[in-house]
Amino acid sequence: MGVTSKIAPSMLSSDFANLASEAHRMLNYGADWLHMDIMDGHFVGNLTIGAPVIESLRKHTKAYLDCHLMVTNPLDYVEPFGKAGASGFTFHIETSKDNWKELIENIKSHGMRPGVAIKPGTSVEEVYPLVEAETPVEMVLVMTVEPGFGGQKFMPETVYDTLLIFWLISPSFSNQVRILRKKYPALDIEVDGGLGPSTIDMAALAGANCIVAGSSVFGAPEPAQVISLLRNSVEKAQLTY
Numbered sequence: 001m002g003v004t005s006k007i008a009p010s011m012l013s014s015d016f017a018n019l020a021s022e023a024h025r026m027l028n029y030g031a032d033w034l035h036m037d038i039m040d041g042h043f044v045g046n047l048t049i050g051a052p053v054i055e056s057l058r059k060h061t062k063a064y065l066d067c068h069l070m071v072t073n074p075l076d077y078v079e080p081f082g083k084a085g086a087s088g089f090t091f092h093i094e095t096s097k098d099n100w101k102e103l104i105e106n107i108k109s110h111g112m113r114p115g116v117a118i119k120p121g122t123s124v125e126e127v128y129p130l131v132e133a134e135t136p137v138e139m140v141l142v143m144t145v146e147p148g149f150g151g152q153k154f155m156p157e158t159v160y161d162t163l164l165i166f167w168l169i170s171p172s173f174s175n176q177v178r179i180l181r182k183k184y185p186a187l188d189i190e191v192d193g194g195l196g197p198s199t200i201d202m203a204a205l206a207g208a209n210c211i212v213a214g215s216s217v218f219g220a221p222e223p224a225q226v227i228s229l230l231r232n233s234v235e236k237a238q239l240t241y
Ligand SMILES: O=C(CO)[C@@H](O)[C@H](O)COP(=O)(O)O
Pocket: 010, 012, 013, 035, 037, 068, 070, 145, 146, 147, 148, 149, 150, 151, 152, 192, 193, 194, 195, 212, 213, 214, 215, 216
């Protein structure tokens, strides 16, 4: 197996007025990456931060800034994010069916690691060409809630295939993570939304190795314990696939 566990607290749940110290706090607690949610108020109904905030944070940390672009026109963001010091740039396939090749090339030429995200209702097959391209994405982010807000309830149907009822209701809502892991043993697969101590095992056993967690980490009395629990779950699950 070529994949390693990455625990990425979602800074959306942090105190934005103290972003740098919140970032240092998470890194001291054992976080590998910092997950940055970029929302444009159009692709999703919420509006968060843009490149200027990434640029400011970059002055305070060398950490991997895992940027998740929930925006209608991700191509417009590539150059500003590259210049701001973003590390990963993950765009949504739902916005980028016609220009993903150009996007991936651009992301790489601006020194960032390209990733693609899918919403819970998007068929996993839509990302196969991007993973298998000559210049491929290096991570697939599977949304385990509808994008837009932190603190939502995990949707098990995005990771697990034994819940037949979900498959019967909506086949495309089913087990994107498990399908991806079977097909791509060495791919970084990130899950995002509603992950915490009570849901991590489902995602980890399905094959996720990069874990975004916002409210469960920031809301915990001992965030370091949650981070370590998430990591242990991923590493234990890796022995099973
Ligand atoms: O991208 C998103 C939401 O759209 C996420 O990154 C959330 O911010 C994760 O927060 P929790 O669900 O873990 O509270």
